[in-house]
Amino acid sequence: MRGLFRDLAVRVALWTLALVILGAACALWLLTQVGAATRARENGIPVWLVVVAALVTGLIIATAGLARARTLADRAAEAVADPLRRLAQRTDEMTTGGFALDPDARPGRLVQLDPWQGGIAEVDAVAREIDRHHHTLARTLVSERSFAADASHQLRTPLAALLLRLEEISELAADDAEVRAEAEVAIAQVERLTGVVDELLRRTRVGHASGGALSSVEAVVAGLDEEWSPAYEERGREFTVSCERGIIVEASSSALSQILNSLVENALSHGAGTVRLEVARSGPSAVFTVSDEGRGVPDHLAQSIFDRAVTTGGGTGLGLSVARETAEGVGGRIELTQLRPPVFALYLPLARTP
Template sequence: MTRRILLSYLSLTALVLLALGIPLGTIYAHHERDGFAADVERDAVVLAEQAEPDIAAGRSEPVTALAAEHSSATGARVLILDADGHVLASVDAGLPARDPAIDTALTNRHAVGYREAQRGGTELYVAVPARTGADVRGAVLLTYPTDLVDASATRFWLALAASGALTLTVVTVAGFALARWITRPVRILEDATAVIGHSADLPTAEIGPPELRRLAVRLTETSHRLHRLITAQRTFAAVASHQLRSPLTALRLRLENLEPNVPQGARSDLDAAIAEVDRLTRMVLGLLALAHLENTTTDRQPVDLDTLVTERIDNWSSYAAEHDITLARLPGRLGTAWAIPGAVEQIIDNLLSNAVRAAPPHTTITLGATPEETSGSTVEVHVTDQGPGLSEADRARAFDRFWRGPASPDDGTGLGLTIVRQLAQVSGGDAELRAAPGGGIDAFIRLRRASARVPLR
């Protein structure tokens, strides 16, 4: 924002300088040309008056000396002729004896203007008659190169450019200070938005425009209310989940103690009640895990994914074998990745639990990644089953809290994939589901390689 405000100031200042400077410089250049032409015309008249007696007498030597003296003093090219057009004196003129300006002067008129020079470029020419009363005795022609004529105008243009550059420099310094003063509350608000919901102590803006300072005050008040609401929600989730564990454990024990006294026909209802208590307990544990993730900050550490995947396969192989399911490792080497301690183990355990429950008997669940998926700054860990799979709409909702698929077992809580994504995100990555080739679900997490960048808190 500071850059945009500064650019707007500089653009406006530059437009004003151009709008004023270009016409001023142009007017000054024309004024200098006209003034210079008037001065040269006056010099030509004086030179004609001085040379008129010698021109009338036809003496070329005095006329030549007078022309040379004038050329040396002023830098002009001088050409003096008599009334018949014969050249009496020529100093660096390089001009023909007759031209329209001389013809005009011999008719007792002045000729002043700019034209192309025979040597290239342009020149100022002034031709005046040398006369006695009304009798024209000859003509005097003075010419100047344009660079001599425009020297003063060039200096003025340079002065305008220097003053414009100085003005832009002053405007840049003043504009930068003003932009910093205007945007300081905005920068404070930007820093404040990063901690909204995490901290009630927000920085306050004590300088800057009054409107932005009032906005900062309103945002601080809103942040305090939001922080209280979020803290109350997290505290309720954590406390409620924690307080529910003890009565749930006691309820399960009481149900199990009722087993000897329950008739055989009601045994199925008792087993269903115990199963529901177990599911509710797992749900409470899942809520506790989510509350813990939302309320704690942990440094990420390098995790050896290859060792970890091998350990999880060893731990889950027996349980999978009970369901006639085989666990297999993909050949790609995963390497190390940044993750919070224990996150990847929980992620793989949740994904394997879902895969084993969804996969039919005599199928294979694969873990790891193929060699072509293990290059780059990120690494993916896949858990792929051969179950019935999910539709695209169901895969989009699968990470929502308490969402369960249409064919999910009754003992699910709908929190497993939510915890998976939360753990992946706090580890600096993400989790996704996609259809596996040949059917089933390919669930994978994407993490940053340990060599890719410094871990973030």
């Protein structure tokens, strides 16, 4: 950039020198004409005409000089601004992941960027640092996606074997109602876990969203009630559900179940009293609220309760964070709408009806 401004300074100096020489020549001519007019007033050029000619000439020279100076300044500014604009675009692409992954790869392949040169040494140095950090971040992202995809794929086989084994146990224990009931609960939990694994595998793919999946809220909430009510009864607490009929949301059943399970489990672990799950329509969204009668969320954690490793008790601080990420992955959101007693609200888009 220093060289660019040096070049601009040299050009301006040369143009200034040329204008000075031209002005001096015009002044010399003016003095010659004035002298000649004074010596031969009758036959010479009138003095006023010489003065007017000098003024017009000076005005033309000044206008030309200003126009040229403006042109040089515009060129220099554009020579600096264009690489900066391209650098800003490249930075924005890096921060948003615009070129981090190959969209045709599954679960993701690192894209090597071509070296970028803006023509200005200082800007090129910044671009090299951005590309270096982008490469590091992209490698990390690809590694995480690959690990999630591999882990999900490897878990599906043992989960399928476990499910078959539990079904065999359920059939063999047909005469023992208690064992059969426990086996059916275990089967439901394994099926839910299988759905979570499948959902995790879908999330590793580029462009993940709901993928057009729809789910009946009543069915998911009914399964949730059946699964969690025994756990609440064991602790002497109550779990109630209330769901408006006929709600269909744009999210897979496994994703919805995973989110709600995180909220209900959070209320069981950190809340107190009765836990209420209520579902109703609100405009274009279905609103799920989970509330309890506990002490609630401290004021200093209100803004960070969904961050990783943030917890009000002895938990891992991952449940609410994963729930929020899952909700955002299917086009929804989770909010803490009330601190004391705590109320968490999940908003998911309703299915579009033809």
